[in-house]
Each structure stands twice: as structure tokens, then as C-alpha cells.
Amino acid sequence: MAETPTLFRKVLIANRGEIAVRIIRACRELGLRTVAVYSDVDRNAMHVRHATEAYHIGPPPPRESYLRIDKILDVAKRSGADAIHPGYGFLAERPDFAQACLDEGIAFIGPTPEAIAAMGDKVVARRTVQEAGVPVVPGTDVMLRDDELEAEASRIGYPLLIKAAAGGGGKGMRRVDRPEDFEGALHSARREAEAAFGDGSVYLEKLIEGGRHIEIQILADTHGNVIYLGERECSIQRRHQKLLEESPSPFVNEALRRRMGEVALQAARAVNYCNAGTIEFLVDRDRNFYFLEMNTRLQVEHPVTEFVTNLDIVKEQIRIARGRKLSRTQDEIEIKGAAIECRINAEDPYNNFLPSTGTITAMTLPTGPGVRVDTGVTAGDQITPYYDPLISKLICWGDTRGEALLRMRRALSEYKIMGLKTNIPFHQNLLDSARFIGGQYDTTFVEERFSMGGGREFRPEIAAIIATLVAHEERRKAAQIVRRDGRDGQVSKWKLAGRWEQMWR
């Protein structure tokens, strides 16, 4: 089925931060013009500066700007953008947005509205893929009343998870260990899901202990070609938020990779999937794997896959949206070396990962061989409380996992961010942890077996010396100012004006 290629020249990026910059870079390398949108607090942001054009779309809260389909389509029309890339988050998994783009004759760089919808409802998704022969975690696949759910719970067995049908990010999710706790957990999960997604529907899943969160990246074009690009290990999480990802997983061998890949393709084909997507699996200690959900968009952690496959996933997305064939076949996909990504967040790892906001006053980026930084900020930029705390992603490649780990340690020690707290010390501790180095971790690792103490070398006495020397120097300089302007108590206004004239003229 050869379709007419869709030509487009100008891409609107309906997002902000590092992913908007990432997409703008891909577009520029393809000779496409780019349109950025920004809220009040993002006027100075890097994505605005890197785009060909930029348009203001409203106040900081996402509901009033980045989630406003009408405003974004209006900018697309005013700027003459003929394609939209949604990035991740915000409108990326909203079938109505994808549909609205198509209705306006604007290419949506992502899957069809139907595929987004089919995978967006977790219960429908489970049922759909199960029918296609994909293994799912034992649980409930239809909408049930509370009493029916309680009966099902006994059938499935404890411990189990209550999950929101519209869910994501751990919201509306409850672990239940005993039958007597079921009713209370059910009600609170429904309330949370209702508050978060406007939909209180929940379903049950057997809790698989010691499981790992491993996902398969797939690409599908409009010519019926679907390929998988190996896996990403995402078990380093805290409160269901991924903190570090790697590819390949130290837990996955070639045989398992192939089996998971094939199953991922089945899941994608079950919804006639097109463009880039990710199938998340839970893998138990015996290497049984179960479909969790499909993310119908670009993932935050796509760079680790790019590093080990040498494929630019964002460019492939654009290629697919233009109606062209994938640039590679499954046989041409080879996993080379190992890549690790650290999410650099504005949060304090020593204080319960409390979010930290403010202006980045200074920043030194790590560079050199095997190091990639996908950043959305530079010195002078602000981290506001309105959006997620992701400052940047530091990705390192190595010929082996060991080399990638050592390189990441080196890069982390070069990366300096001043003005707010970051989780860089968390990553440094993690990379010193014997269990992590040994690949011995599951999704409970960070919360249950990891502490910030670690065996890292602290040098408080050096910090003391440096601060003293800086203070001493400042004191000396200030003494000179008092001295110079001193005794007579006057600074000539001519002198001030004169200095300034010299500077600006």
C-alpha cells in the first residue's frame, strides 16, 4: 500500500523544555522550519531561542497554554505550520488533539487518533493485546462493579494492584496485601483516579514481586513495516518516576530480547500502530514477561535506544509522518555497546527529593567522547514550579556496560549546575552502588534498598578552604572599596557616569 508522500516544510512543536529542543534540532537537521509555542514563564526558554519562530500561547498553567488545543492550532494556522510534533506529556496522548490536527489538514507526527484511543484506556488495551496473543499480568479486563472486583481479587490472589484505567505515573494505583484492606484501597484509588483523570474506573492486576520494568521501542510506517529497536531497562524508579534508564538491560539476553520484540510487534499490529511507540513490560525473576501498557508517543528515554542502534528516532518519526518507509529493516537493527541515561531533575536527593525551583546561575556541561546532553536550559534560565522538574538528560555510551557506567561517573563529576539543587548526587551514589553496578535491581530497588549514604568520598575540608579563600578575597576587595571611596565619603557622580559612558558608547 504505497501512499502519497506528505510534504511539509514547517513543524510546530506543541511542547517545551528539553524535548522541544530535541525535536527542533531534528527538524533543523532535516531542513525543516520550526515553530515554538510558549507560556508567560517560558518566554526566555531555550526552545523559544532555538526555533525559527515562536508564539506566545498564554499563562503558565498547562491548562491555559500547552494543553489549549485551540490556541495551538491557531498558531499553526497563523505561522503556516503544516505539521505538529506533540513531544511527550501535554497533548501527546490525546486522541482529540491528533484528530483536530488531521481535521485541519495538519500532519500529526505520531500515531492515528484510533491507536492513541485504543491504547489510552488501559483496560481496553489489555483486552486488545490479549486477543492478539500478548501475555498480560493476570487481572481483570472489563469494567466491573466494586463487588465484582472484590470477587475477582480473591480469584487473582494477593498481593495485587488496583490501577486506574486512564492511569499513568502511579496515580490511582494501590498495592493491596490482604483481603481486609481491599475495600478501603479500592475507594481511595477510585477517588484519586477521578481527581487526576476525571475517570474513576479501575482494574486489578496481580502484583509481581521483584519485577523489572523493561520496555520495547517500536517503529511502524504507513507501508506496513513494523520493527523493534531492542529494549530499555527502566527499573530505577522512585514513586513510579523513572530516574535512570539503560539499553540493553543487564537482565535481558538475546533470546528474551527477540521474544519480547516479537510480542511487542504483535501488540503494535493489534491496533494498526503507526509511528514510534513503546510497549512496557513487567518481567519477573523467571524472565516471564507481561504487557503493562503502550505509550503511543516518543519517550523521555529514547536517546539510550538511539545510542545503541545509531538510529535517530525523532527523524524516523518525521520520515514516517511524511509517508516514507522506515530507513531500516529489522535485520539491519543491531545493538552496539551500552547506553545509560540519567535524568537530571531539579530536586534535592538529600531532602526527600523535594522539588527545587529558581534561576540556574551557572552551568558547566560535560563533553567529550560518548557523552550526549539533551538539555532544555542554559545558565540564566529558570526552573519554575509549573512544569516537570526535568532539567536535562545526560546520556553516555560505552563499548560495554562497564565503560558506559564509568563514563557516566566521569560526566556527572563534570556537570555543574548552580542556583538550585539537583539529583546529580543521587546518580553519583547509584553509580557507586555495588548492586546497581552488578545489574541486580528491580523496581523496588531505589525505594527499598538504596540510601544516599553510599561510599562516596566527601571533601568538606576542601569546601571549607575554598569558601574561606573566596570570603577572604571578597573581604579584601570590599575593604579596598571602602578605602578608595572612604574618608571623604563621596563618589563623584561624574565618575559613575563616566564609567558608564566608556562602557556603552
Next chain:
Amino acid sequence: MAETPTLFRKVLIANRGEIAVRIIRACRELGLRTVAVYSDVDRNAMHVRHATEAYHIGPPPPRESYLRIDKILDVAKRSGADAIHPGYGFLAERPDFAQACLDEGIAFIGPTPEAIAAMGDKVVARRTVQEAGVPVVPGTDVMLRDDELEAEASRIGYPLLIKAAAGGGGKGMRRVDRPEDFEGALHSARREAEAAFGDGSVYLEKLIEGGRHIEIQILADTHGNVIYLGERECSIQRRHQKLLEESPSPFVNEALRRRMGEVALQAARAVNYCNAGTIEFLVDRDRNFYFLEMNTRLQVEHPVTEFVTNLDIVKEQIRIARGRKLSRTQDEIEIKGAAIECRINAEDPYNNFLPSTGTITAMTLPTGPGVRVDTGVTAGDQITPYYDPLISKLICWGDTRGEALLRMRRALSEYKIMGLKTNIPFHQNLLDSARFIGGQYDTTFVEERFSMGGGREFRPEIAAIIATLVAHEERRKAAQIVRRDGRDGQVSKWKLAGRWEQMWR
């Protein structure tokens, strides 16, 4: 022949700038401690800040610091360094330095003194590799008197080149087009060689017009394994200084690559070569290739080879010096995609590439997929007239040469360096040139067929608007200062002291 592994834990880097930083990074990733050396003007340099330890070795002129074998060995002893990496330039190709290290029981991360010496004299090198069956440009292979050289010149035919035996960088080199110019050119070449190298010996080579400068990277371990890592195209030169390199060469096909690689291995074996080295070839329009010389050290442009082979050449050097086997066999070397390196120099491309010195007041690094920056400076660092003008190297990888070119364009436009002039506009022009994009260039291209005019879009009116807005804003601020401190002509010294107290306490 299995040798005892040489254990070392601390590496002294007898160099400065980006290559010292590059080597320090490799050492850190291998868990090795590093020792930097610095001259007076390099106290604040990046290599000093990145090393584990740093030692002062004298005044800025290289003869009084970076070329002082005695001082460097003294630092090695004081710091307990058990290995030395010479980088490139300075002492890298001095057999007496390599020998002095060995005499002190310090591992020299490079070839044997004998191999350095054999390849250091260009006439001896020509003869040696010729005997091993390596094609050389027709010319003279022994030391000859002036009258003998003139007779040989007639035999070889014009145009020809007079080259210094101890040469490098185009010094002591003369092109002669007619017999009547020979005598004058010979004397001036001898004088220049004498002045530059303390050795007026010269030899003759036939001038190959439209030739390309293509080199083969090789690695050899102490177990007799020698491999080649494909070629680098280095024909983009100005006055024999390379400005941009790429791998693979757009001119080299698989068959030629294999032939050149095999010949490079013969040349390396002819001197029992060990560690990393590069065989430079001149390739004529009919794809005949001739040995030019061998560089018995790490090359500036090694990163392009690293990008396409996924091999870390500096780590391989250390591995070899430790007596271990190469990490790959020839069969495991595969050239993936294409890489380009732009040398970012402190020189003004609009003014005859005049060197530019000063303090780097601001710097924004390009980042993102496929981009690597090997830099030796950050904002606040100085570029002095004492050393070469290389600020950094920007290296981009792409799945195809086209993608690498487009990515390089994108990266160049993101790279901002303020405080001195750089050759970034030269690279931007070059990457817009149709002949360069088409791969149609030889070593004369930059000097004979390239102009800075190009088809690039200039936006002087935007520069005018920006400067006006900044000036306007500065003017407004200054007016406020005069106003605030104004009328009474006084600034309280308490106020000044108070401000300062607030700041420092």
C-alpha cells in the same frame, strides 16, 4: 609472545589544551589518576582543573616548559606517576623523550624510541617503507648534495616538491615548477628547515596535482597484532594546516580502503610499530596512493575515527601500553555512518586567518544527538599567543555523510564563542559550498577555489536591532544610576559597606 602486563595507576599528561583534557577523561574512565603540568599562563586552564594533580613547570614559551624533558620527568617522580602520555606536538615525536621515560622506569604511552626515530627522519622513513613494498611518491631516498639533487630533479621531472627531512607542517617545503627556479628554491628550503628543525637536510618528491591527503589510523599491540581503523580524509587544509577532517573519505571505496589499510599495516610492520599511529598517503585522481609519512602519535583528528568505529583510541593506547591485547581484531572493525570534525581555531577567517588572542568571555556549547565537543577551554579561559590556536574540536556523526553535514551545520550555528574571533564562519561557508557537499575537493581546494563570500544569509538588520535595544537598555539603566546617586553627589560609604556585608556574611 605474551609479555608481563605493565601495571600503572597514575598517568602524567605531558601536554595542554583539548588533547590533555581528552586524555585525562580517558584515564578517569579507566580509574587512573592523572597529573597535569602547566606553564605560567596555563595555571587556570581546563586540563589543570580536570586532572587529579597539577604541577607548575615554568614560563609560557614551550622550550622553557612543555618541551623540558627534565622538568617533566621531575614532576613524574615527585607525583609518583608511573606512565606518561605525550599527546600530540611538543614531545610526542621525540625519541629521546620516549627513551628517557623508559630509562626512568616510566611507561611511555606511545611507540618505541626506535620506531619514532625511524619514522621521524622522512628520508629514512621513505626508504624503510619502500623496502617493505609500500609505494612512495617518486623522489629521492638518500641524502644528496645540491648538485646531485639538481640532477635527480631532472630525472623526476617538474613540477616537484623540495621537502625537509625533519619536516612537518609545511616548513622547509617548496614547490618548483621550472628547472631554472630549482637552485633558489633549494637554498631557501634548506635555510627554512635549518631554522625550524636545526637540520637543513631535504629530499625531492614529484608533485602530484589534484592529490588528496588521506590517512590510515592503525593500532598495534605488543603481541604482534596490527589493525587499521579505516581512513580519514584531510584534504581541507590551508597552508598545510588541516581545518576539517572526515571519515570515511567520500573518495574512498571499500576496495581502495582495504588496499590502503593493508599497505599501512606493511608500513607499520616495517618498523615493528606498537601503539597508535597514522600513515599519511597522497591519493591521485586515478586512486593511486603514495606513502607520505607516518605520524607516530595520537592525531588531532582521531575522534572522527572513534565515531565511525565506536572504538576509544586513547583507551586502546593505554591498553597497549599496559601490555594487553587490542580489544578488537581486524574482522571486528566496521565503519558505521560518517563523522566530520571541524577544528575551531582562534583566527579571523575574514582577515586572512589572522590569529586572535584574548579571554573567552562567553561560550555556548552545541549538544544533542550525534554531537561531540572536545574542548580545552571554558568561559573565562584565555587564548594566548604562546600555543597553537586550537580552541576545540567539534565532531558530528551521522548515519550518512549527508546527515553528518547537516548536523554539523546545526551544531555550528549553536556554538557561540565571544571574546575573540574564531573560524566558525569559515566552516559554515565550507559546509554551504556545493563542491564540498559533493565531496569534490583536493588539498588545493581551500586556497584556490574557496571564498568566504558564499551564499550564506547575513542578517545585519537584526544585528542592528539587537545592538540598538541593548544600547537603549544600558542607557536607561545608566540614567537611573545617575538619578539615584544624583543630585546630592554622595554615595554613603556605609551604604557600600552595608551592601557588601549583606553579600559576603
Next chain:
Amino acid sequence: MRYEVTVDGHTYQVEINEEGHITIDGQTVEVDFAQIGNSGLYSLLVDNESFEALVEPRENIWLVLLRGDLYEVDVVDERVRLLRARASLTVPESGEVTIRAPMPGLVVSVPVEMGQEVSKGDNLVILESMKMENELKAPRDGRIERINIKAGDSVERDQILVVIS
């Protein structure tokens, strides 16, 4: 505020209108201008087209690094232009020289006295105009022959302030 702005030999007439608009050589564009932190990095949106530039002052000009190219920009406002024009007037070697106000303003101070000997370049009058203080200097050596104003006076353009003989 009007400026004469010279880049690469071409002089633009730039006028900064009310917030958000600029007229350059007669064409009005919408601009949105922002400094990134305290660095020399600026973001400019011109009719929604986005530009990023590093800007630094150098003695008499501004350096603007824009899309890889370094522009040297000379920005001259009315005040500076008037002062420069005044300074370039030819001054007779001897005889009287009258110092006139190059623009309307308020006399801040007159740091010379009647009969005082002054050297070329000495300040004669400090005149506040367009919110800035401007120094009017002696165009050659001489003696203060007459002073027509005192601190606090408002003066008109071209009004004679001081006479040197």
C-alpha cells in the same frame, strides 16, 4: 528614541517606539526582546521570528554574535550624534569661541569661573538632557571671557552658554 546604527558600512535609522515596536528604515516591526540571566545572551523575536545573540560592548561599538557571524555595530543616539557633530566643528586658533547648548537641557553645574585659564578638553558646563548628564568641553585652550548661565538654569538649543577668548 531615534538611533543611527551602522553595520558593515550601512547605516540604519532605528526608532524605538512604544513598548514592543521598532521602526527600522521606515518599516515597523513587532519586537520582543529579553536578556537571558545576567549574561550577554539575548533573545529577540521580530514578528515572531526567533533570534539568539551574544552581545558585548567594545570601546565605541557593540559586538553581536548572531548565527555564527560577528557583527560590529555602531549605535549613535541623538545626544551622542549632536555632541559628536559639535566636537567636529572647526574652531578658530585665536579669537572668541562661543560654547552653545547642543540641545535643550538643564545646567547641572559650571565648573569654571570668569577669567579662568582653561585647556582644550576641560569641562565648561555639565548639561542634563535626555535624562543624561553631558559634559561640554573646551574646544581649545583659552580664557573664560563670559558665563551666561548658572547651575539650575534651563537652556534652549543653541543658546550661548560660555565664551572663551
Next chain:
Amino acid sequence: MRYEVTVDGHTYQVEINEEGHITIDGQTVEVDFAQIGNSGLYSLLVDNESFEALVEPRENIWLVLLRGDLYEVDVVDERVRLLRARASLTVPESGEVTIRAPMPGLVVSVPVEMGQEVSKGDNLVILESMKMENELKAPRDGRIERINIKAGDSVERDQILVVIS
């Protein structure tokens, strides 16, 4: 110059000796310290060991970002320590309070007069010491009962300067 420097609950005694040496908790090390440009980036060599840190002031402390970790460092010099100690003395609610010199120095000015009513926190004496000007403030409300010194006087440590009643 001596400093009391507190990091992570531990207080170091740091003394900056002649150029190039520091004594920390009794141990003397050779230091070479340099600021990189005008940024907050510093390079420190301690007995040739190399450290790079970003340093920024925050209200009462210094932030030092070193090898990925952010340290909060409180640097107190003798002068500040003495002033702090003085300020923390308990002051009687009524009766006479004597203001003594916390260190030897030169009286810069005495911005109060005999009999004047003062409020807690008002400046009584400006004392120059250790090259800095130090404000000695009233520890409570009261009336100036006695002034023993005038601008220009040298004073010894603990010498009585002013008495408030």
C-alpha cells in the same frame, strides 16, 4: 587572618598565612587558588591536588559545588565573631550599660551626642579595625550617659567607649 569555618556541623579553624599557605585545624597546606574569569568558577590546588568548584554567596553562607556535592559553608572571621559574641551578651533591662571596644582600632566617628535618646540597634561608634569599618550598636534603648572617645582616637580592646543609662 583566622576564620572559623563550619561545614556539615563541623567547625574548622582556618588560618590564611602568607601568600600560598593555609593552616586548617593545625595542619599547614600549600594552596594555589584562582578564579576562572568573572564567573563563580574557581580552581584550587592543595599540595598539588586539583579541585574545581562553583562558589556562590547566599544570605549568611557560601554555597560550594564540589565534585557533584553542594556544601553550605559558614565562614566567620575574628571581627564578625567578636561582634556576634558581643551582640549575644545579655544586657540588663535597666541601669548602665557600657559599650567596650571588642578589638583594638581607630574611632572613625561617633554619630551620637551626650544626653541623646537612642533605640536598640542605633549606631553608637564606628570603629575601624582589621581594615574594616565596624558598627557598634546600642544593645537596648536608653540615653547616652557618657562618651569617652572622639573620631580619630585609637582604642584598646575592652576600653570603655560609651555608656548608656
